[in-house]
Amino acid sequence: MKIPLSFWEDSFFNEIFDLAVVGAGFVGLSAALEYKRSLPQAKVIILEKGIVGQGASTKNAGFSCFGSVGELEDDALTNPIDSVVETVKRRWEGLGILRANIPDTEMDYIETGGWEVFQDKDEYEAAALSIEKWNNLLRPIIGKGVFQVQAIDKMNFQPMSIYNPYEGQLNPMKAIQYLYRKAISEGIIILKGIDVDTWSKKNDVFEVLDRDSHTFCSKKILVATNGFTGRLLSDLDVKPARNQVLVTKPIHELQIRGNYHYKKGYIYFRHVDNRLLLGGARFISDKENTSSYGQTSEIQEYLSNLLKERILIDQSYDIDQWWSGILGVGNAKGPIVKEIERGLFVAVRLGGMGVAIGMEVGQKSAQQILNSK
Ligand SMILES: Cc1cc2nc3c(=O)[nH]c(=O)nc-3n(C[C@H](O)[C@H](O)[C@H](O)COP(=O)(O)OP(=O)(O)OC[C@H]3O[C@@H](n4cnc5c(N)ncnc54)[C@H](O)[C@@H]3O)c2cc1C
Missing domain, CATH: 3.30.9.10 (D-Amino Acid Oxidase, subunit A, domain 2)
Known part of the structure; x- marks a missing residue:
């Protein structure tokens, strides 16, 4: 049941955000932070359905790794060797980005x-x-x-x-909590318990509706819902x-x-x-x-x-x-980072290596949004 909103709450919900990010995993948090850092005046909101975290980012095994020989050989059976090497490069550099953004001590990182x-x-x-x-x-x-x-x-x-x-381990819950704190301290609004259901667009503004009938207005949306994306965007190759x-x-x-x-x-x-x-x-x-x-x-x-x-x-x-x-x-390995219609962006399909590449994917997605019209 939707509880009637107060005047103050109603004014808040009527605000038009510059960017609404759906999903507060590594990708959503990293994208929101990168966007806000590049455009400090921008109004950014993250809508997350879990109360602690429901995605892979807080339920994973906490490996900081970039591929074993057996996995790379297996990948090379179906992919050109250059692209397998490129994937390792992305993971290796991604781990550097992760550790540059979250101090080792904050996420219990150990080699x-x-x-x-x-x-x-x-x-x-x-x-x-x-x-x-x-x-x-x-x-x-x-x-x-x-x-x-x-x-x-x-x-x-x-x-x-x-x-x-060169492999390490970390506590993913602590890593995500650190990013939450960072995001809030940089002026990003994070609302938990918001299960986004659908959206529509009127006059270049998206109206995002959650399952409890709350609405949020935003000029741009980033969908960072990884394995849950099918319910929102069924045509994408992400399962x-x-x-x-x-x-x-x-x-x-x-x-x-x-x-x-x-x-x-x-x-x-x-x-x-x-x-x-x-x-x-x-x-x-x-x-x-x-x-x-x-x-x-x-x-x-x-x-x-x-x-x-x-x-x-x-x-x-x-x-x-x-x-x-x-x-x-998905059928292809590697993330999907793209604008699927004007103002609507996705950064999904992180596979089993999102601890390694999640921050980089989020940053790349934010840059794509910043460079869009
Ligand atoms: C068991 C397990 C072990 C893993 N181990 C490792 C590992 O050791 N090393 C490694 O590199 N990777 C590992 N991974 C992969 C890694 O955890 C993921 O690739 C990464 O966390 C994905 O981040 P993300 O932000 O894209 O997605 P997620 O963390 O899944 O975040 C998506 C968020 O979107 C929210 N959401 C979904 N739908 C909606 C909606 N409709 N409205 C609002 N919010 C919504 C979800 O609640 C979730 O919080 C593992 C994954 C799993 C499941």
Whole structure:
């Protein structure tokens, strides 16, 4: 039920904003900040349906990474090698932008390194053979060789893994909270609990309507809703993909430290203090093409078995918590950043690397909006 507005509230809702951003994840917050910094007098509002955060930005695994050999090889099967290298460049530079905007201490950023592990010997040997190729391709970007073979023990995978010393970890909730504080301190209005439903345009001004019948007027709109975009713009090539995640209770003398990638990056695990976080495996089921939160016994069983049989072998532990998050994916890899009609912009489809590229995508989108008529 819509509660009648006061005179003051009504005046607020009747204001015409210069930019209304739908979605307060990494992309929406970064775009709003970049726009406001370039045009300090602009009136910018962010409309977010969650009360804390409902998107991938606060439900992800907190890896600061840019691709494992297995993932890059897999991408190179369907994409020109130049574009795969370009993607790594974008992620690497994106992580630089993230860390330039959010102090490491504010998001508990730590450099941990990352390991790609393999179950299958042939798969490991094929990946190991391509290390030199990828090191040569990435040296101009990273400045040095990235990947090297390293032994791993204590887990039930191939005894050798592929190590990348330049990976790190962060607390994504803290990162987003920092961006919220920044945005508010720079004069951006953030309204939570606003589930945008539709919009219409009259005299060059959009009237945005939420599910509780509030209206907001804005000259421009940026849709930064990632995996939830289909409900607002069904023609775009962006679909939801759910990822389920578990975290254990604290484990006495947990030996595993750092980031781990498995199955071409579709499965990932890391330590969080003295707990173990494990997630992914959406490839085992077609029920994960959804924007509904929740768990399925299929994925839970698969991840639980993996944890027991390959990761925390000979160790006692309890699973503390399960959750899920929604990615935005599509037939093509890489984000969609464009104006789809005059004044209406999108920056969506961040895939599984939005921690790395989200800030850059938001900034790029803001520049596009600033340069538009
Ligand atoms: C489980 C999981 C693990 C991941 N792990 C990593 C990782 O370790 N490293 C990495 O780089 N990336 C990771 N990712 C990907 C990364 O989290 C995302 O790519 C990134 O957060 C996307 O940011 P975004 O701002 O585009 O979208 P989101 O963070 O999804 O933000 C979109 C926002 O729009 C809001 N919204 C949607 N519809 C509406 C509406 N109608 N009205 C108002 N608001 C709306 C949502 O509530 C949401 O807050 C992971 C993702 C998941 C799900």
